[in-house]
Amino acid sequence: MDAVILQVLNGLDKGGAYALIALGLTLVFGTLGVVNFAHGALFMIGAFCAVTFRKILTLEQVVLSETELSPWGTPLEIRTPFAQQWFGDFGNVLIDYSVPLSILLAIPVMLLIGIVMERGLIKHFYKRPHAEQILVTFGLAIVLQEIVKAFFGANPNPQPIPQVFLGAADLGAMVGMAEHVITYPKWRLVYLFFSLGVVAAVFAFLRFTTFGMVVRAGMSDRETVSMLGINIDKRFTIMFGIAAIVAGVAGVMYTPILPPDYTLGMDFLVLTFIVVVVGGMGSLPGAVLAGFTLGVVQSLASMTQVKDIIPGIDQIIIYLVAVVILLVRPRGLLGKRGVMEN
């Protein structure tokens, strides 16, 4: 039983990541109708915002030693972080919290990237065939990836968890179970609540603001809204920016769990499309529901008890569930009729 509870927690955590990436993708793909293969790259760039932020914080003053040599024969380098030099202990706290703090960097950066992408490139593709959207966004994804590789190399860049969130919390003991039965890493719990918070914020934004109302109206009938004299294009640009932010902050917070490298985006790309489509085209709640469902199912299928019965089931479970759902429910879990069906 405790094993199942742990797997459900794992699944929710995984699902949180899936849901966040899928949420951003569904904003542009399910509603603006753009097949955005560069969405994974946005997630990756978000993660590298954290890497960059930490690099800036830990910028070191390098002094070449005049007497000592390194083992490979060049003068020995003596390094001290500037942040530590200038701010002392406060500098160290900054470095410790670099991951959550880099959200502050990620939000403006991602908004900018999203807007530039939409205005500069995607805008011209709203009315072009999906095939061409695939080609242009895939090309863009490769270019972004290669740029990141040029700066950060191909190796993963580990990001530390802030001291307070290190280690695992004993959830079982909190609800009166025996010690050490259900323990879970604190950072993963943070991630879970963070993803729920972002999802709630996006929904609230679309539901309770005038902006959101106009955008929702624009999604269902773009022409009529335009006729009302509302500049829907500008709002769609901002939507794209929001999608980029959601993907970006998801990437930032995921870095301690998955040390990012430049292929991170491509690794998640296929999975994200599956989550969005299983959720149903054009449905934001669908994307979130599908994200959490697939996460939990994947975790449960990876239990050894299940694998002993069907070897290799954990390899294919996501795809298998996707096939079954799409066969049983023609438009995914909560999809709308007529969106991307022909």
Next chain:
Amino acid sequence: MFSMPKKDAITFALFAIVVLSMPIWLSPFGASYPGLLQKFAIYALLAVGYNILFGLTGYLSFGHAAFLGVGSYAAVWSFKLLSMNPILAIAFAMVFSGIFALAIGYVSLRRSGIYFSILTLAFAQMSYKLAYSVLSPITHGENGLQLTLQDPRVIDLMFMERGVSLPTSSLFGIPMNGYEGFYFCAVILLIGFFIAQKITSSPFGMMLKGIKSNEDRMNYTGFNTKPYMLTAFVISGIYAGIAGGLLSVTDPLAGAERMQWTASGELVLMTILGGVGTLIGPVIGAWIIKYFENIFSAWNESILHNVFAFLPDNVEGIVVLISSKFVGEGWHLTLGLMFVLVVVFLPGGIMEGVRRIASWFSRRKDPTKDQEVTDPENMPKPSSKKGE
């Protein structure tokens, strides 16, 4: 059955000349060696076959790599169990990829649009994942399915002694790993191209294009489109299977990576890059991507230094530094940039560029001929808000 419109016959003749003379005209491009020539012919065939589905019906399959993989495995198993004869291997590849395509197509075609794409993607990914892990007894997983000295090769060993070294695939004594192998692939490509031309201009092809422009309307007229779709899917799957078989014939090792989504994605990109719905476009797209992968990636700094050696030293250094970011380990960057530039400036792919040049020439010669140049099949489709 071999009669065809004059225009198609000319296209075919030109295409045949271009393909068969590849060893000559590719040599200034540094691409005239058997390994790459074979790949050019094989991936061209793959793209031609894919276009029968995607180009004619508009159904975007994201899982065609599965058929490529099944074809390769079937061919290698035919080498291992029966004979090194390539014809037999291709036959096996056709049968197995056909069955596979029938099964996947039957299920996937119950949905359309993006839902269809994701279903094909899911099936292909499942095939890849299983081939890489639990199906290793059949596929040899990561190491790839290879020939061994102890293979039964029942038919071959009835006629000859077991040799000391591994056999190579040969068509009645002609080895398939050199230029001969290229011509074998080229001939099959030409046959495949011819059949694709026939399909495009046949009533069946018309029906498929009808489905593309409006499937609902076809259904309202009391017409069941499903069998037509399934036939197109299976034909296109068999093309991919033959291509997979040819990969094994020219180089007898089949790996699971051939089934990965990136392989399917590459095929989609080839088709779009060249021009969806045109016969030649996907072939050109395939050649360009394979050229980048094999030739651009091979330019290292010492070659660049030699190329730019005519420049003054300090200029050379800068030029080499900049250009080295785009070749060698940077070849992905060039590829990505090219995707973006082509699609921004040439909506409809590279064939659109060719058409623009052609129409420019013909307009200068005879303005009234303008209409003929853009034949309806190549017209950029009017796209609704939701795309195709």
Next chain:
Amino acid sequence: MSDQKKNISRRKVIKTGAAGLVTAGVAPMVFTKGAWAQEFRNDPKGGDVVLGFNVPQTGPYSDEGADELRAYTLAVKHLNGEGDGGMLNTMQPSNLKGNGILGQKVTYVTGDTQTKSDAARDSARRMIERDGALIITGGSSSGVAVAVQALCQEMGTIFMAGLTHSNDTTGKDKKRYGFRHFFNAYMSGAALAPVLSAEYGNERVAYHLTADYNWGWTQQESIQNATEALGWKTEKNVLTPVGAGDFSQYITPILNSGADVVVLNHYGKDMVNSLTQAIQFGLRDRQANGKNIEIVVPLFSRLMAQGAGENIKGILGTSNWNWSLENAGSAAFVKSFGAEYGFPPSQAAHTCYVQTLLYADACERAGTLYPPEVIKALEGHTFDGMGNGPTEYRAEDHQCFKDVLVVRGNQNPTSQFDLLEVVQEVPRSQVEYDASIFGGELGPYEV
């Protein structure tokens, strides 16, 4: 690629002005297989000796590939008598004079394996068929090594594998034309097990997480056999999909399984992720059977250690070579590599550098470039001064035998490169095995 050819093509470039299209050195094909004994594919006939370096330049292993390429260019320099000579000065016995191979200048061509079998074979074929490469070497995965090795056997071109650790490469998939300087999973197990039992005791229960493909299985099997021989029990072996990213669903069942050692049979990104996550789940803070739970990563590299950051500290594993070794060969290599690039070489770089020198030396000893003779010169060859102590290329399976390093993630690194400390240099005798246990056939000399 020969300079001669390059000059020709350069002139062509200038003449035609089609600089972007003309590739340097389109070598004519030579298809004279075994017409008489000394005629062979890509015989330079007095021209430059072309080596083909096939490394991952794109994809997750491209940093490793870049390091391999650095080592190769360094080796070519040293062979041609440029630079400080590196290991040319420490190699014992050595027939290398710093005047190329058999007096002919050494040049090279490069290719991108993409860490995919098909791409690796394509680029190897280009180097053999178009560029006239005499050997193919490099790579960063066993799947690629096995695939390219098979191709080279068909082509009659010598292949010297780069980083490949699976038993299969010189086991059931071994080939006459393939050689491996790197150690393998069996040797990792044999070297690691005694150190593990010395550190953690004989009464341990192990839980394996294993990457679900050929390399993972051979490593898991080797470690399990070696540890069980010393009294350990194996609680469970769970296969994990390659590239799983999040391993949490495989880690939580370990917590209450009763196992007290976790063996992560993962490499590259998988290893970085699974190790990072296992530590976040508090595995190392927990106890089972009254003992602290320990994590073991049987195959290490410094580049991976860099990716895992803090988490690698104190973790035991094995390595083929580390730049901190204090023998003459290693010191010479680290010094010339460091002088050239400003940082120390990785184990992949070491393997590739050494192999290039060994090939050149074998040609000198054979007195010819004719591959069957070079192969015979390499088979059973013993040498020293290349950083691993006395070393032998065993004739039966072309596996290299030498001391194996057991390493531990450094608790107090003095620099960003000082990530691994050598715990023990396990002597060769302890990791040796009978060549017949993995089966396979080398195949003929003449193809």
